[in-house]
Amino acid sequence: MNEFIFFINIVVISGAVIGSIYALGAIGVTLIFGILRFAHFAHADMMTLGTFLVLVLTALFPAVGPAIGLPTAFVMMPLAMAATAVIAIGIDKAFYKPLRENNVKPVVMVMASVGVTLMLQGLIRFFAGTGSQSLFVDDRKAIFRIDLPFESASRAIVVTEPQILLFLFLAVAVVSLHLFLNKSRLGKAMRAMSDNPDLARVSGINTNTVVGVTWIIAGALACAAGTLLSLDVTLKPDLSFMILLPIFAAAIVGGVGHPYGALAGGFVVGFAETLAVFNWAFLLRPLEQALPWLDLPNNLAFVPTEYKITIPFFILVAILIWRPTGIFKGKVI
Amino acid sequence: MQNAKKEIILFSGLAVLVLWVLVAMGPAFGVRVLAEASCYAILALGLTIQWGYAGLFNAGIMGFVALGGFMAMLFGFPVNEDFWNTDLPAQLGGVGLKALFGIALIYGSTKLYKLGFPGKKLRLTLTLVLSLAVYLWVKTSLDPVASAIESQAGFIGGFGWPIWIGWIVGGSLAGLIAYFIGHICLGLRSDYLAIATLGIAEIIKAFLKNADWLTRGTLTVSPLPWPGPGPAEIGFVAARAVYLSLTAVIIAGLVFLLYRAYNAPWGRTMRAIRDNELSSSAMGKNVNGRRLEVFIFGSVLMGIGGAALITFNGIFDPSGFLPLNHTFLIWVMVILGGAGNNLGTLFGAVFVYVVWTMSEPVALYLLDVMRNLGEAWFAWEAPADLDSRALQARVFVIGLIISLVLRYAPKGLIPEKVAHHT
Amino acid sequence: MALIETNSIYAGYGGMNILNGVNMSIEQDEIGVIVGPNGAGKSTTLKAIFGLLNVNEGNITLRGEDITNLSPDKLVHKGMGFVPQEYNVFTSLSVEENLEMGAFIRKDDFGYMLERVYSFFPDLKDKRKQPAGELSGGQRQMVAMGRALMVEPSLLLLDEPTAGLSPLYMNEIFDRIVAVNESGVGVLMVEQNAKQALRIAHKGFVLAAGQNRYTDTGENLLNDPEVAKSFLGG
Missing domain, CATH: 1.10.3470 (ABC transporter involved in vitamin B12 uptake, BtuC)
Known part of the structure; x- marks a missing residue:
């Protein structure tokens, strides 16, 4: 029984947590991919930037959270999301829009986003240093232990407050995004532009507004993803390329330009990672007791933790070989 | 003509820069x-x-x-010498042979259709399962050899x-x-x-x-x-x-x-x-x-x-x-x-x-x-x-x-x- | 005053001209049809009018107002609708969403216009929740025309509306175009199926090498033996 609880704690919960983070990032990446048609390499550093803004706000107003009963950083998150959205629009105006108007090839846009990501990295590291920081400035992380009503279960299922907030936020974000894309004029215009940008222009759809909305959503979600990840672990300013790869993998697995696909892709990549580094020996140990001739090695993980980065890469390669359009058919290849 | 002029200016500028580094920082640094x-x-x-x-x-x-x-x-x-004078190279070679054998097996499994093996999905699954098995097999044989090398020979x-x-x-x-x-x-x-x-x-x-x-x-x-x-x-x-x-x-x-x-x-x-x-x-x-x-x-x-x-x-x-x-x-x-x-x-x-x-x-x-x-x-x-x-x-x-x-x-x-x- | 008028326009991609002096004009209640051999600049004329490529010389007026080189979205606001030849529906959006996208610039309640489009194209009403990508070629063409009509344009530009359609559908599309025109929308269209198109045309323009070769009423062009021999396949 304890082995099973261990499995839930290590695989189910952790997988869902990291999957949710990837999903939040991948939704933004996939929207940008769909509307602006380039892989946005600056997304990971946009996440870090948003988180850094939360850190600053949290340090400025540390007493707000305890008054409401939530982590201060989570209370500050909406403000930082708005700020990140504004910054995202500003970055677009300054660096992407001029190139777009010159009708450059998509790959030049990719490089421009690399330029932006390096600038963001420089700024973040200059002001925040490279060490890890905690978003809990004046409060503590609440941890919930859920005991199972079984004789043999001496361990408890452990969930932290940030994890619950993450799941709730993801649910709210996905439902709102769904309603926005399917019910509102602007949301439908976004889908239209991602479907056929030339026809959107010919129809009189204001493409600048649509691009702006895309950056607002992507920027806000990136900030939320970074903050919720940092609340769960710590804020690492140099995450950048390490988290970019799984997010891209998630977006491509889900089918580029397909927000629900990105959601599914995020969980696929998240669970694949956790399952691959999970030490299966823990789960199989009861079997060893039952079958005395069985001799299990101590470590039965598929991939050592140091090589976790290979998992999203292999998922990416596999999907590019077998189904480049993604599991939900994306449109742009 | 315009271009040639620009190039001459750029390259002379570069030469001046390089000379400055050579002089200011010393030849050892400059040449480095x-x-x-x-x-x-x-x-x-x-x-x-x-x-x-x-x-x-x-x-x-x-x-x-x-x-x-x-x-x-x-x-x-x-x-x-610490490594080559032990039996570790032989063990490592054994792992290498296993890996080669495994790769040959996987490659063979992708060619099964030539023997009339049915079902594309089935073949794909077989190849994937085989790859995973070979990977785990090679990995479990490599791990002890690798740690032996690290402890005995660095x-x-x-x-x-x-x-x-x-x-x-x-x-x-x-x-x-x-x-x-x-x-x-x-x-x-x-x-x-x-x-x-x-x-x-x-x-x-x-x-x-x-x-x-x-x-x-x-x-x-x-x-x-x-x-x-x-x-x-x-x-x-x-x-x-x-x-x-x-x-x-x-x-x-x-x-x-x-x-x-x-x-x-x-x-x-x-x-x-x-x-x-x-x-x-x-x-x-x-x-x-x-x-x-x-x-x-x-x-x-x-x-x-x-x-x-x-x-x-x-x-x-x-x-x-x-x-x-x-x-x-x-x-x-x-x-x-x-x-x-x-x-x-x-x-x-x-x-x-x-x-x-x-x-x-x-x-x-x-x-x-x-x-x-x-x-x-x-x-x-x-x-x-x-x-x-x-x-x-x-x-x-x-x-x-x-x-x-x-x-x-x-x-x-x-x-x-x-x-x-x- | 003419609804749309082009005065010897020269236009093309980059600095190269494909159109070398195209003159045409139609009135509010007319259907104008542009015909001519491949590469004559038929579609290019429509694109030049709709601001999709640069007009280097000459001018275009809409009810007397100069609209040369205005961007497509401005032209939509001025009451022009454009239906491209290919990729003219949002395939992943439902039929009704396609129509709504046509009305994107409208701030008022356009529900009545949806109903009017459905009355032009009754087929669409049953399929309004279906993704446009699942429709047949003829139905897609209807969606595309319906989308362009949502702003209640005074001028509708159609680029080969019957390309790739079966003869049955072709006639139906022509019928719809006439119906749309009779509701008070000027139509300027490019057609490969020249004979059928000229039959419904008030004015016909025969283009060759980027210039008008013949300009007359549709009927006269159909009966002109010269035109018939050179451009209508005998």
Whole structure:
């Protein structure tokens, strides 16, 4: 029984947590991919930037959270999301829009986003240093232990407050995004532009507004993803390329330009990672007791933790070989 | 005429800059910077082929650099007797045989259809399950051997061969990896190649960093032997100058080859594909085949350039490979100098590398001034890691240069010369 | 005053002209049809009018107002609708969403216009929740025309509305175009099926090498033996 609880704690919960983070990032990446048609390499550093803004706000107003009963950083998150959205629009105006108007090839846009990501990295590291920081400035992380009503279960299922907030936020974000894309004029215009940008222009759809909305959503979600990840672990300013790869993998697995696909892709990549580094020996140990001739090695993980980065890469390669359009058919290849 | 004038001005400016470094910082330092710049120039030539000739975005140069450096170390580093005098090489060979056998099995399983094995899905599942089983089998046999090597011998050491063999093998291995990635990605959107190369670079780095039995991991391997006489024999300046002349010969050979290829039908086809993929493929050009060639060739140069760079540094440190220093710095060299123009690329490599090296003391000096002023005027207490932050800030400048060049000088300082046939 | 008028326009991609002086004009209640051999600049004329490529010389007026080189979205606001030849529906959006996208610039309640479009194209009403990508070629063409009609344009530009359709559907589309025109919308269209198109045309323009070769009423052009011989396949 304890082995099973261990499995839930290590695989189910952790997988869902990291999957949710990837999903939040991948939704933004996939929207940008769909509307602006380039892989946005600056997304990971946009996440870090948003988180850094939360850190600053949290340090400025540390007493707000305890008054409401939530982590201060989570209370500050909406403000930082708005700020990140504004910054995202500003970055677009300054660096992407001029190139777009010159009708450059998509790959030049990719490089421009690399330029932006390096600038963001420089700024973040200059002001925040490279060490890890905690978003809990004046409060503590609440941890919930859920005991199972079984004789043999001496361990408890452990969930932290940030994890619950993450799941709730993801649910709210996905439902709102769904309603926005399917019910509102602007949301439908976004889908239209991602479907056929030339026809959107010919129809009189204001493409600048649509691009702006895309950056607002992507920027806000990136900030939320970074903050919720940092609340769960710590804020690492140099995450950048390490988290970019799984997010891209998630977006491509889900089918580029397909927000629900990105959601599914995020969980696929998240669970694949956790399952691959999970030490299966823990789960199989009861079997060893039952079958005395069985001799299990101590470590039965598929991939050592140091090589976790290979998992999203292999998922990416596999999907590019077998189904480049993604599991939900994306449109742009 | 206008262009020639501009080139003369740019190159004389560069010569003055180089002379200034040689005089101000001393010949030993100056020649070191130039030798490193020449290694970067080989890398930049590799990139200018990929990006300038074919428009391919390689975001993982670092991986090829690391691979080249590793091969140079493996072939050139002296033999580790502690390892070869035990039965560990035999055990390692056994694991190697197992791996070969496993790969043969997997390859065989993909050919089962020739025996009339039914069901495409079934075959695919079989191959996947088999691959996983082989992987686990090889991994569980390698793990104890690897830890035995680490505890008894440190690491397997090198082969003690002339290091240039390692350079060539490093280049070939880089080309092989490029073949696999290119094969998968080149038929798809251009962005996917960037993502995949970024991934493979991080994976190669993670592998080299953690496979202690092979590379000593974070303990690093040094000193690496040089292809020419080392500093211990003829002194720093002379040894570095010899090294520089060696890389200069390589560069001259490469530029000559590229010049020939660029003006040959092959080069024209390449540029046609880059400028108008659709019509080239409509004219019956094998677009992806050509691109694959270019991608492989460029990556081979990156492997060789990486090997040359790491050999010159004399130390193989897997944690020292950084996307900034080993990927994006080279991007700046190429796009600032002029993608697709070999002369421009060489200019960019030397210019950017000299500025990059000099920017370190300059950034530290500026920060120091800032700190002193801050303390004097505002009683500002500077963070302790201000120096490392100052170096981090150079990332910002690299990013800014990329953005500015893309917007205001998309063809670089010395643009590709396009011959118009009217 | 003419609804749309082009005065010897020269236009093309980059600096090269494909149109070398095209003159045409139609009135509010008319259907104008542009015919001519491949490469004559038929579609290019429509694109030049709709601001999709540069007019280098000459001018275009809409009810006397100069609209040369205005961007497409401005022209939509001025009451022009354009239906491209290919990729003219949002395939992943439902039929009704396609129509709503046509009305994107409208701030008022356009529900009545949806109903009017459905009355022009009754087939669409049953399929309004279906993704447009699942429809047949003829139905897609109807969606595309309906989308352009949502702003209640005074002028509808159609680029080969019957390309690739079966003869049955072709006639139905022509019927719809006449019906739309009779509701008060001027139509200027490019057609490969020249004979059928000229039959419904008030004015016909025969283009060759980027210039008007013949300009007359549809009927006269059909009966002109010269035109018939050179351009209508005998």
